[in-house]
Amino acid sequence: MSYGPLPKRVDPRKLAEREVKIEGIAAVSAMPRLSSLLANESGEVQVSLLFALDEQRLRTVSGSASGSVMLTCQRCLEPVSVDVEAEVNLAMVLNEEQAKNLPRYYDPLIVEAEDVELLSLIEDELILSLPLVAYHEDCSIQTSFGDVDEAARTQEKKPNPFSVLAELKNKADKS
Known part of the structure; x- marks a missing residue:
């Protein structure tokens, strides 16, 4: 088992044969594609990966990556x-x-060369786990036209322009 900064490149096939577990910390700033989607590059990600052989003798990588990022x-x-x-x-x-x-x-991990960039693999998974829309739970929305709730209340007070047609229909049904 290895803990500390993650290695840049690994040979996943050899690690799977030896059933190696790698744990460490990755800086968000070291992942350029992920950083381009964020508000800033601060933060770290805890990574835990197990390279192993499964029952079908397939070489596998399983584990997790978690942390906090700024969107x-x-x-x-x-x-x-x-x-x-x-x-x-x-x-x-x-x-x-x-x-x-x-x-x-x-999911497939296509290994054409002997070495794989470990951070790139983790970066792909983190990008897929980002929320579609990020927002503060207690964020108050102000628009240039005033508060959104006020606009909704004003909408409710307006008379329905089709109410006259509904009255005509009701009169016709009674006749």
Whole structure:
């Protein structure tokens, strides 16, 4: 087992044969694609990965990555802290054809070269776990036209323009 900063590159096939567990911390700033989606690059992610062989002798990577990142609140456009957690359940394959034949509970990890960038693998899973919309729970929305609740109350007070037609229909039904 390894704990500390994550290695940049690993040979997942060899690690799976030896059933190695890697635990460590990854800086969000070291993941450029993830950082581009965030309000800022601060934060760290705790990573725990187990490389192993399953019952079918498939080389697998399972584990999790979790941490807190700063996204932009879609209500007030200020930074908001969001907890993210990604579950990893991958099986190593050499090509797309082998990936099609994997059991449904595995996602494919195509290993063409000997080494794989570990941070890139974790980064992909974290990007998939980001919420579609981030917002503060207690965020008050102010629009240029006033409070949203006030606009909804005003909407309720307006008379229905089709109420005259409803009255005419009721009169016709009674006749």
